[in-house]
Amino acid sequence: MPENNKKILKFPKDFLWGVSTSAHQIEGGAANDWSCWERSEFRIKNLELRNENPNNYICGLACDSYNRYEEDIKLVKDLNCGAYRLGIEWARIEPEEGKWDRKEIEHYRKVLMNLKANNLKVVLTLWHWTNPIWLADKGGWANKEAVKYFSRYVEFIVNQLGDLVDYWLTLNEPMVYIANGHITGKFPPNKKSIFIARKVFNNLIRAHKTGYGVIHNKYTKAEVSITQLMNYFEPARKWCLVEAGLAKLASWIWNERFLNKIKNELDYIGLDYYFHDRIVWYPPFKKNENKKITDMGWEIYPKGIYYVLKSLAKFKKPIIVMENGLADADDKERVNFIREHLKYVYKAIGGGVSVRGYFYWSLLDNFEWAAGFDPKFGLYEVDRKTFKRTARPSAKMYAEICKNNMIKISNF
Secondary structure (H helix, E strand, O other): OOOOHHHEEEOOOOOOOEOOHHHHHHOOOOOOOHHHHHHHHHHHHHHHOOOOOOHHHHHOOOOOOOOHHHHHHHHHHHHHOOOOEEEOOHHHHHOOOOOOOOOHHHHHHHHHHHHHHHEEHHHHHHHHOOOOOHEEEEEEEEHHHHHHHHHHHHHHHHHHHHHOOOEEEEOOOHHHHHHHHOOOOOOOOOOOOHHHHHHHHHHHHHHHHHHHHHHHHHHHOOOOEEEEOEEEEEOOOOOOOOOOOOOHHHHHHHHHHHHHHHHHOOOOOOEEEEEEEEEEOOOOOOOOOOOOEOOOOOEOOOHHHHHHHHEEEEEEOHHHHHEEEOOOOOOOOOOHHHHHHHHHHHHHHHOOEEEEEEEEEEOOOOOOOHHOOOOOOOHHHHHHHHOOEEEHHHHHHHHHHHOEEEEEEEOO
């Protein structure tokens, strides 16, 4: 369709455009429970049995962003973003129980000051799945004392860096951590037990609540949340009562239960959206049409973000989309992916949902956890040998969206 026939969708004034990263996935060089897991004999043997190269599943230097943070912040500015979401690596700050590494806190202060010097709002994630080794040795999040340790860590960060933070995220996707660490075993600590999973669930709730209190004790007007990965569950056949019931149950367990427990300790809601699930009554209980999929085999279903956003309206909190992206090494789908998802974000706003911002995942190709280095989520490609950053064509398109605060759509 000719450019002049496209409809312009203008986002609200002060809509926050950004990109997201996490500490372990881009910084490199950290010693935590994940780096131990990556090099464990158990993990290496499993990869070799699958004829995989173990080196592709060891984070190592990742994107070397620990040393190249100034370059990365310039990339964020080049995208015309108003904010950057990044993480703090707890294991760097407290490598031994109760002992703070002043050199590391000064490093993070330099990073945040650089963001401020570039007029970028700081969205800071305090815990993005990785734990100090000493905490893992104590049982990790299955140990009720973990809440106390986390609260102490949060207090230290608040006192040292709180003046430079605009939005806080205490926890990243707690349900994913619980499911993969204690149900499927895809993540460390790979202690599969529904009873341990329940303990971790309760301890993470307590951790957020105590962390929320610590932050607000110092900064009463702080903006504090978590990121919650929410899938759009729907019955494959709306007339089938069993499938409709299963879809509602899945949505309650995965999407809502954790949020319901902490709803009084949320200043906004951080939403991560990647997945659509058409629920059927028979195993494996999911049957998607998969007309378009990402490099990881995930269905591309932009309309789902609209329904998820609508479902969050009942919490009566502002919402920021903190993660939305796809693995697309050839950059064939990313432009349309972003536009289509933003079209439905715009529709949700028009329907009265208070969506305040959108962050693409991710700024860079990074270490994608159990999937290693193969998935390419970045607006910028990263050469694993030289660490050279190269903008993909989609980066230019996203920069235009952020600059103009609008998208052009032909089918709306």
